[in-house]
Amino acid sequence: MQLTRKCHGCKQDILKDEMVQYSSLTGKTSYWYCHNCYEEKLARERFQIKVCQIFGIKSPGPVIWTQRKRLREEYGYTDDAIVDCLDYIYNVEHMNKLTESLGLVGPRSMSNMKKWRATKQAQASSLVAAMVNMKTKEYIVPVQEKKKKKEEINLDDALLE
Numbered sequence: 300m301q302l303t304r305k306c307h308g309c310k311q312d313i314l315k316d317e318m319v320q321y322s323s324l325t326g327k328t329s330y331w332y333c334h335n336c337y338e339e340k341l342a343r344e345r346f347q348i349k350v351c352q353i354f355g356i357k358s359p360g361p362v363i364w365t366q367r368k369r370l371r372e373e374y375g376y377t378d379d380a381i382v383d384c385l386d387y388i389y390n391v392e393h394m395n396k397l398t399e400s401l402g403l404v405g406p407r408s409m410s411n412m413k414k415w416r417a418t419k420q421a422q423a424s425s426l427v428a429a430m431v432n433m434k435t436k437e438y439i440v441p442v443q444e445k446k447k448k449k450e451e452i453n454l455d456d457a458l459l460e
């Protein structure tokens with residue numbers, strides 16, 4: 300009885316119990332992977348789907364795969380980080396998609412993306428904080444009259460939008 304199989308990813312002989320069988324969507328092919336290679340394969344597929352969505356392409360070209368490899372090796376970025384960064388560059392900053400490339404992904408855009416995400420997450424709580432702050436002001440400066448009141452009303456309107 301065959302106890303080991305060759306991993307389709309790293310080509311090493313691994314105990315069958317420690318492997319995962321992966322079948323293609325069509326079911327025509329099926330391969331055995333060790334856990335690491337299986338995770339890697341799934342990450343690669345998620346990456347591919349997102350990159351295709353962002354650029355509106357059917358499959359990423361060799362340049363993108365090379366760039367992905369470099370970003371992972373050079374900066375230790377995960378696929379999710381790369382995809383989030385791409386999403387930020389093109390769907391938030393709306394940079395021009397001149398070519399299908401990961402060329403704009405790097406430390407600067409990555410840090411901008413993280414800042415943007417943090418700001419976005421903080422928005423909900425800062426709305427609450429702003430309202431609390433308004434009430435405090437009202438309380439502390441009760442006589443300092445209508446001009447301030449007016450600002451607060453405007454801010455109220457702004458919050459409703």
Ligand SMILES: [Zn+2]
Pocket residue numbers: 306307308309310311332333334335336337
């Ligand atoms: Zn493997």
